Amino acid sequence: MSVVRDINGIDSIRSKPKVMIYGVGYYATEAVRILVRRGWPIVAAVNRAGPKIGKDLGQVAGLEEDLGVIVQDCETADYAALGADIALVVQTERLSSNLSAYRRLLGAGINVICHGSESYFPQVADHELADEIDELAKRTGATYTGTGIWDFSRIWPGILIAGPCTDLHSLTHRSLTNAEVANERMMRAYGVDMTQAEFAERVTATPGELGELYKGIPALVMHGLGFTITKVNERREPVLSDCPV
Structure with missing residues (x-):
């Protein structure tokens, strides 16, 4: 107690x-x-x-x-x-x-x-x-x-940064994930070892395991600031390596 x-x-x-x-x-x-x-x-x-x-x-x-x-x-x-x-x-x-x-x-x-x-x-x-x-x-x-780690790592920082603004015209959220430190299941979901064509088919064109998840972050920030969300665009693109993975 x-x-x-x-x-x-x-x-x-x-x-x-x-x-x-x-x-x-x-x-x-x-x-x-x-x-x-x-x-x-x-x-x-x-x-x-x-x-x-x-x-x-x-x-x-x-x-x-x-x-x-x-x-x-x-x-x-x-x-x-x-x-x-x-x-x-x-x-x-x-x-x-x-x-x-x-x-x-x-x-x-x-x-x-x-x-x-x-x-x-x-x-x-x-x-x-x-x-x-x-x-x-x-x-x-x-x-x-x-709930989860997004509370303090993504959502609240966005709200706090907007605090001093007198005008707010747009909000952009980018997420870069180091899949090397993830487990194998997460690495597959992030597209590690995929060719560009495979990434386009399995990650870009369809939600997959991770696609469309991050759109909730800017939506939560804007909602917290009192805005009405009318449209959210998301682009998923690979980070390419010239070495085999």
Whole structure:
């Protein structure tokens, strides 16, 4: 428990929420280690079918001790019986790919926190899915929050930089990613080892894993500044190397 003092100087007791993990991958296990260090109770974990099902979450996260939380199959878990207050959805960047998780969790009245890029601003990513998520949350009184490293690395700096401006005519966001430090899945998604023709077909012409994700950043900045967004253009182009990769 923690003691919180409100604006009137009155102390109140706030219990640490009971957390569940939805998707036990690289970022999720890092979150597990942080939660354990902070003493937040983890009550459940689910994952797609595979070798992690049936294992203790402590083992999966590389801890030196078991947590007493067995990873369950996300397709068969009884979400209403898990006793979780908050679920960390750590799966994919896309609303459409995460929608089944949102439906299960919000339907059980569990508050959702998601690190996926499109969860930051669902209305810009997919208006119809955003409306469905909103309706699900309102129906059960749950909440839906998109968050991650973009809060301080991309979104707030854009808002702060605009602060001193007396006139604002345009906003440009560029993102350059060093795929060399990413894992193999991310390297493939970023187009490492593709020819220019392959990049044009698989990354430029279609959303793929990463295409259209970054448009939410300038949209969030402009929304935060009080503007109405009418059009967003995005261009994806490769950085070429003269050495084989």
